[in-house]
Amino acid sequence: MRQRLGRHIVLIGMMGAGKTALGSELARRLHVPFTDSDVEIETAAAMSISEIFARDGEAFFRDREAQVIARILRESPRVISTGGGAWMQDRNRAAIGAAGMSVWLSCDLDTLWHRVRQRSTRPLLQTADPKGTLARLLAERNPTYALAELTFPARPGDSVDAATTRLLDAIRTADPALVTETP
Ligand SMILES: Nc1ncnc2c1ncn2[C@@H]1O[C@H](COP(=O)(O)OP(=O)(O)OP(=O)(O)O)[C@@H](O)[C@H]1O
Numbered sequence: 001m002r003q004r005l006g007r008h009i010v011l012i013g014m015m016g017a018g019k020t021a022l023g024s025e026l027a028r029r030l031h032v033p034f035t036d037s038d039v040e041i042e043t044a045a046a047m048s049i050s051e052i053f054a055r056d057g058e059a060f061f062r063d064r065e066a067q068v069i070a071r072i073l074r075e076s077p078r079v080i081s082t083g084g085g086a087w088m089q090d091r092n093r094a095a096i097g098a099a100g101m102s103v104w105l106s107c108d109l110d111t112l113w114h115r116v117r118q119r120s121t122r123p124l125l126q127t128a129d130p131k132g133t134l135a136r137l138l139a140e141r142n143p144t145y146a147l148a149e150l151t152f153p154a155r156p157g158d159s160v161d162a163a164t165t166r167l168l169d170a171i172r173t174a175d176p177a178l179v180t181e182t183p
């Protein structure tokens with residue numbers, strides 16, 4: 001059975017919350033395309049996110065990010081994973097709200113830290129105290145993430161598979177018309 005989405009499903013949340021991991025699995029199950037805004041920015045620039053931050057700065061990255069998200073939202077309905085800071089911009093929240101369901105993957109600090117501590121691909125965490133930086137960003141951003149249409153709290157011990165099953169249930173419950181089945 002093919003599935004059709006009435007609007008995009010847009011995953012938001014901190015680095016390590018699982019936007020890429022759950023988003024790609026969700027799209028696979030729904031047989032719809034999956035697009036990751038971080039990947040799209042890197043492809044368009046032919047540079048990694050770290051290189052873009054180092055060469056052109058964060059403000060430049062945020063402009064590219066808004067342009068890329070606006071472009072993805074014009075594509076057919078799909079699962080979209082956004083960068084961790086994307087939802088902080090008013091223009092992105094407005095564009096996402098007009099074209100999709102925003103879903104906040106809410107996650108506690110220790111779980112996030114466990115997942116991102118080995119990564120060197122996230123320039124905002126290249127500080128003397130990366131866990132402290134992550135904690136500060138989380139505290140600053142949580143009230144804005146909470147504006148999402150749907151909040152999906154992480155459950156400790158969940159596998160990606162189990163979390164995706166719960167996520168799909170939560171989306172269907174929040175908006176029963178979002179996913180329809182076509183023969
Ligand atoms: N229950 C779970 N939910 C989400 N991710 C999980 C879970 N269990 C394990 N993981 C792992 O945690 C990591 C989550 O990282 P992921 O890259 O998906 O986060 P992200 O939100 O896309 O971060 P970023 O903003 O840095 O791109 C993945 O390696 C994933 O396999």
Ligand SMILES: O=C(O)C1=C[C@@H](O)[C@@H](O)[C@H](O)C1
Pocket residue numbers: 014015038049082083084085086121122123124
């Ligand atoms: O949380 C953030 O601000 C970021 C998260 C990543 O997904 C990337 O978009 C980039 O490293 C910035």
Ligand SMILES: [Mg+2]
Pocket residue numbers: 019020021036038081
């Ligand atoms: Mg990601």
